[in-house]
Amino acid sequence: MNNALNVLKKYFGYSSFRKGQESIINSILNGNDTLAIMPTGGGKSICYQIPSVLFDGITIVVSPLISLMKDQVDSINSIGINAAYINSTLSNTEYEIIKDKVLNNTIKILYVAPERLLSQDFIMMISSLKVSFLAIDEAHCVSQWGHDFRSSYKKIPEFINLLNNRPIIAAFTATATEEVKVDIVNLLNLKSPEIFITGFDRENLNLTIIKGGDKKSFILNYLKTHSKDSGIIYCATRKEVEHLHELLIANDIEALKYHAGLSDNERSTNQEDFIYDKSNVIIATNAFGMGIDKSNVRFVIHNNMPKNIESYYQEIGRAGRDGEESDCIMLFSPSDIHLQKYLIDIGTYDEFRKVNEYNKLQLMSDFVYSNDCLKKFILNYFGEEYDKECGKCSNCHFEGELVDKTEDARNVLYCVYEMKRPLGVTTIVDILRGSKNQKILRLGLDKLNTYGIMHNFSKDDLKNFINTLISHKYLESIQGDFPVVGLTENSIPVLKREAKVIFKEINTKESISTNNELLTILKSLRKSLAEEENIPPYIIFSDSTLKEFSQRFPISINELLDINGVGEHKANKYGEEFLSCIKEYVESNNVTRNFTYLKSPKSNSSKTSSTKGKTIDITIDMLKDNPSVENVINERGLQLNTILDHIKKYFLEHGSEDLQLDFTNLYNEDNEREILDAISKVGKERLKPIKEIVNTNISYDEIRIVLFKNFAV
Ligand code: ADP
Ligand code: MG
Ligand code: ZN
Numbered sequence: 001m002n003n004a005l006n007v008l009k010k011y012f013g014y015s016s017f018r019k020g021q022e023s024i025i026n027s028i029l030n031g032n033d034t035l036a037i038m039p040t041g042g043g044k045s046i047c048y049q050i051p052s053v054l055f056d057g058i059t060i061v062v063s064p065l066i067s068l069m070k071d072q073v074d075s076i077n078s079i080g081i082n083a084a085y086i087n088s089t090l091s092n093t094e095y096e097i098i099k100d101k102v103l104n105n106t107i108k109i110l111y112v113a114p115e116r117l118l119s120q121d122f123i124m125m126i127s128s129l130k131v132s133f134l135a136i137d138e139a140h141c142v143s144q145w146g147h148d149f150r151s152s153y154k155k156i157p158e159f160i161n162l163l164n165n166r167p168i169i170a171a172f173t174a175t176a177t178e179e180v181k182v183d184i185v186n187l188l189n190l191k192s193p194e195i196f197i198t199g200f201d202r203e204n205l206n207l208t209i210i211k212g213g214d215k216k217s218f219i220l221n222y223l224k225t226h227s228k229d230s231g232i233i234y235c236a237t238r239k240e241v242e243h244l245h246e247l248l249i250a251n252d253i254e255a256l257k258y259h260a261g262l263s264d265n266e267r268s269t270n271q272e273d274f275i276y277d278k279s280n281v282i283i284a285t286n287a288f289g290m291g292i293d294k295s296n297v298r299f300v301i302h303n304n305m306p307k308n309i310e311s312y313y314q315e316i317g318r319a320g321r322d323g324e325e326s327d328c329i330m331l332f333s334p335s336d337i338h339l340q341k342y343l344i345d346i347g348t349y350d351e352f353r354k355v356n357e358y359n360k361l362q363l364m365s366d367f368v369y370s371n372d373c374l375k376k377f378i379l380n381y382f383g384e385e386y387d388k389e390c391g392k393c394s395n396c397h398f399e400g401e402l403v404d405k406t407e408d409a410r411n412v413l414y415c416v417y418e419m420k421r422p423l424g425v426t427t428i429v430d431i432l433r434g435s436k437n438q439k440i441l442r443l444g445l446d447k448l449n450t451y452g453i454m455h456n457f458s459k460d461d462l463k464n465f466i467n468t469l470i471s472h473k474y475l476e477s478i479q480g481d482f483p484v485v486g487l488t489e490n491s492i493p494v495l496k497r498e499a500k501v502i503f504k505e506i507n508t509k510e511s512i513s514t515n516n517e518l519l520t521i522l523k524s525l526r527k528s529l530a531e532e533e534n535i536p537p538y539i540i541f542s543d544s545t546l547k548e549f550s551q552r553f554p555i556s557i558n559e560l561l562d563i564n565g566v567g568e569h570k571a572n573k574y575g576e577e578f579l580s581c582i583k584e585y586v587e588s589n590n591v592t593r594n595f596t597y598l599k600s601p602k603s604n605s606s607k608t609s610s611t612k613g614k615t616i617d618i619t620i621d622m623l624k625d626n627p628s629v630e631n632v633i634n635e636r637g638l639q640l641n642t643i644l645d646h647i648k649k650y651f652l653e654h655g656s657e658d659l660q661l662d663f664t665n666l667y668n669e670d671n672e673r674e675i676l677d678a679i680s681k682v683g684k685e686r687l688k689p690i691k692e693i694v695n696t697n698i699s700y701d702e703i704r705i706v707l708f709k710n711f712a713v
Contacts, residue, residue: 004029007050011079018043020198024170025050028133033193034170035139035184037382040317042199044172045072048135052109053081057132057167058102061111064138064150069111071293076109085111086122099125114141114152117159131167134160136188139171143183145356148290157189174317175310179356200313200382204320207374208329208394211464215303215331216247217552220596222301222329223253223281225615230274231299231327233283234306234315236339241283244303248281251597258284286311295322301329305336305368307344308360309381312367332368334463337361345481358479362470369464369471371395371504395504402502405465406494408454409474409501412466413491415450416475422484425477429462468503518585519550525581529574540574541565553593555583562597587700588688592641619646620659627660640666640701644708651712663709667702674698675706684711 004025008014017025021043024036028051038044052059063069069085076083084098084107101107102125116122136142142153160166171184171193185193210218219233235241238259248255256270256279274282275294282288286306300319306312312330320326340361348354363381370377375390389396415432421443423431430437431445434452445451454462466485469475476488493499523537523546530537541549545565554560560575561568586593622632632643650659674694682689690703707713 003054004050007053011053011081012046018199020196021047024196027194028168028170029054031168033168033190035190035193035195036170036172037197038174038199039202040174040314041202041321047172048170049076049109051133055132057130058107059109059133059135060131061109061135061137062114062156063111064114064141065290066113068293073111081109082107083109086116087113114150118155123162127164131163134167134169136171138173139184139188140173140175140180142187143180145177145179145183154187174314177310197383200379200384201375201386202317202320204323204325205316205328206325206392208327209332209368209374210329211332216598217596218331219301220251225618226299229298230277230280230296231301232297232318233281233301233303235283235285236304238285240303241285244283254279255281255283258282258288260285260287286315289315289318292318297326299327299329303331304339305330305332305364307340308364309367309378312364313378337365355479362477362479365467366471369467371468398504402504404500405503406500408465409469409494411450411453412469413474413487413495415448416485416487417495418448418450419445422478422486424482424484425463425466428466428485429459432462433457433459474501519546521581521585522546522549522578525577529577549578549582552595553582553586553591554595555579555586559595588686590687592645593639616646616649619643620650623659623661627662629661629663630665640704644704663705667705671698671702672706675703676710684713
């Protein structure tokens, strides 16, 4: 019978091993030095705890996480394995008690901080014992390439030499880059170790990357629709943590913050409040999380793209340790790349390391711009084989069309080919769009055949496209202080028309054109107001302010004040005119509004929220529980229109059989007859003509309900 499995069942109460655990444990039990690379939350601890029970001598576990040791030791003790720890938090008396126990052979697992290993007293104590096994947790700390270098880790081999017998040594880490791997094996003196890279697939993590959306409204909406869930929001800088924190507080969302600029005291209080579920959300820099064992983290949102895939995977790894489905959402904007590059620039002095960091950043960017399954990208990156598609990341889910981009790709590749000198993405964009900027003219780049050939692309779209070409290796980015773009072996077949470039793309959304329509209306209103006052239009509101109106649809003065570029004065002077224009548009076009305050709200009026996907599920779940539509509107604080939208989408996918709906209190039957009558006259295509001929006490919402009930539109 398998001893390891017995221990797993008897002590830990689990019925089976997770991927990789059994082979790692067997390797150790067979006396091999072992290097196990498993992701955060993958279950590394059991891989050394089980052998320690089965070995006759003591097991020493080196762990850098003083804050975690107590928890770990408490939890192993609680399942009946004798364990203790030695670190700087112990009082002298506590230390003496543990020492006694160790010397009496009553301790099976002893956790030690690396700084302690070479202390005279510790060596004295250990030298009389049989050490069967030495486990080095977070072993990447030995490598300067890793992200948490600890110089005391380099002393570990010296400690081993001081022991009577060389124990079996196993190293554990979640960081798997080649340099780190090599460092662990060499610097820890592992003897022909068996190396395992497994379990990187955390099946319950749903990866999503959202490019180019409004990050703030996304976060606010998400938090409102997931208010019962616990989650972490990572930001790249302290400043962003502070800003986002203020924003949430201003929107009545309780949240904690965590970054290196806070006092030790505040940090540990906030961390505890998060761990003990006193507050659901914590906004943090990457300083937060090492050693956070909280198992019910339901989501990790990255407000910025992290600097490399290791950090990303480690950070999202903090979600769903309990195995429950969890969301990992990265909100990406291209400026994140510049920000990370800047952080590397100011944080890395060693030139060699800097280039290494740039390369990792490039791979991170490749990941973000990839069109393939995100899971596959990551697992392959970590050296684990995975050739299927996960079916649940945003790329797998994304219902785009496959579009032949060969001609566009050829234009870009040809430009890189003919420019003769290495240039960066921005310059290539300028050439292709026919920019007349100084650099282009000075370098004579306006003489190239491809100059201006892609002028119909917007700057952002073209940049996006080039980055996607890089991500799919049709081009490469060559790192340095100024990264430049070069051709790859995949470029030639495309240039020769021997290979096609096919990308998945969103079919252009109708909503974009509707927005433009409102923008046009608002611009003409602005123009006529400006003419009346004899001032230039932009003095009234800038283009970007109007654009924001057309995207966020404010319909009250408070909402208007939340738009960038609207102060109290202008709100008073022009507010009513613009609001009635927007209101009319919203009503007659059946627009689903999605208004969320981004500045501090002046009052708490009319906050609504909605996001796609999950939020639909919530609506439907509530309806299955209680068919009253009114109830859902009240409970969720969403508008009828939004709820109807959810129901329609649900019907489209699942049909209408299993969903009862009750519209009580939302309409009355006499009005229904009148509305149906009106529809027979003016049709059901637009709401406004219907509204115009029915009794004025009939609301747009009632018309919507009647349309939905009778025609499912
Ligand atoms: P890591 O150190 O790799 O980040 P942990 O060792 O802390 O991960 O394990 C993460 C969680 O997974 C723990 O709650 C642990 O109890 C649980 N776990 C580990 N192995 C198994 C298993 N075979 N079956 C069920 N749960 C497990
Ligand atoms: Mg661990
Ligand atoms: Zn996928």
